[in-house]
Amino acid sequence: MTVHVAQPENGAAPAGPVRREGSQWLALLVGRGGLHLAIVALTLIWLVPTVGLLVTSFRPKGDILASGWWTVLAQPNFTWGNYTEVINTQGMGRAFLNSLAITVPATLLPVLVAALAAFAFAWIPFPGRNGIFLGIIALLVIPIQMTFVPVLQILNPLGLTRSYIGIWLAHTAFGLPFAIFLLRNFFILLPADLLEAARLDGASNLRIFFRIVLPLSVPALASLTIFQFLGVWNDLLMALVFIQDPEARPLTTAISGLLSTYGTEWNLLSAGAFLLMVVPLIVFFSLQRYFVQGLLAGSVK
């Protein structure tokens, strides 16, 4: 008996309709229609809560209180008013810019610092190298809560919690162990011949780093950058601790502020939540491949 006899066409046909009847447990249970029904139902459960809030963010306040968002097609009545209000009068426009101002440096800085270190750990032997690398891996276990009070004691006297600098430094430090771990494991797989040849030609370490290592590591760097970017953009806890100037607060803490000031004002909350979601959604749809890889690699964190 060869396996090929039983195989559908080229083996690539994944599931699809090419299936033997009688042996399929799902078919036995509910039939093929049941499979589609279950899948569609699950997909709807995952989609509807977000759609509901999105629809609500475009409805006037009075309508939101008077009727459910699911009745909106009966009397369509949409407005940009919630967005203009949260952006202009609730300071969400400012918070959006703050989120960017926090996230971009807090992404690029750790990636650069980690890449330099990972290059040394992978390709430049120095005494104590392996011990230090293992020590950095061990730091992966430390919950950020372990650092809050002492890091505040460092940052506060320097006034760094009243600017973005404190949170840049904190995010950089907390992102480093994982970033070094990921990049070192990627760098070490680069072809040794290539690096040795460059070295023999007299290329400096810095030149090898920028001209050979970084260009060859774009996939790993992209995954890591996206992972760190979304982690910082979506962060609430660190912003609560390390941003003490209300003028500098990002979207996450601004939404938290909306909730505690007004309670559940859905017209404001829904629009604010979508301002917070729009950047990750763009990243998700444009860079889905790197994004998934980054998250999978990040699952050790």
Next chain:
Amino acid sequence: MSTRRQSIQGFLFALPAIAFLLVFLVYPTIWTIILSFNTGKGLQFAKWIGFRNYTDLFTRDHQFIDLTHFPPSGAVFNNVLWVILNTGLCVGLGLVIAVLADRIRYERIVKAVIFLPMAIAATAVAVIWLFVYSPSAQIGLLNAMLTTIAPGFQPQAWTGQTDTVNYAVIIANVWAQTGFAMVVLSAALKGIPAEILEAARVDGANELGIFRRITLPMLSLPISVVTVTLIVWVIKVFDIIYIMTSGGPAGASRVIAYTMFVETFEGGNAGYGSAVAVIMLLLTIPIMLINIRRFRSERVTR
């Protein structure tokens, strides 16, 4: 270039990272461990009290752990509930969706939709689900559906009642994290050689038997990796609770990470909060060791 110069350069490349880690991670960790034996009033070293923060946490703080009644309550017990329900539901649903979606043509779309919440902030997830749970049947979808299906049903304040609040928040979090389990398990599922499945079918095995005897055993490693990862996330869960309930009502939805934040920054008891942080560290260490060892030995996720 001389070895000596190479050594110095290697160290210099690693130096910025080492400096960051020493100043912002290693030194603070030691500081926090020491502070956990102090009252830490005003975020400073104040009065030394030995192990009292720890003994108070486990014997006197009924919002941290309360074993005087059944079921037990408090932050520690809530975290246990989170570990069981959040992890179990995410892995179970993720597996079911991965297996089901493997059999349809529009798999990519379904997986993208389920995975989407992984991209958005826990803060946004919290707002989305607060809206679903709104106590008004005019506003909240859940109460609207239940009052329609079951006439006479009274709309519930799902996040405002001590007996429903934890389940409500956990379900919101399951919605957010199932996509992670699904993507990892789906990738592993595709890695099972088609020949093995076909051979089993030719031998007359039915699909349920194949799932139990072949698919599930072959997925055991990725399932355990996903489980361990989700448990680590649960130990650290904070954002979604802070936004949805602020630990309430009456502290009913507190978890360990929430206790640390509130005691330190709202109660001003940094020593007490530090003891909670140390407990988080102690809980994380064994789990992370398992994960790192697995991650190093097997590249299960690609």
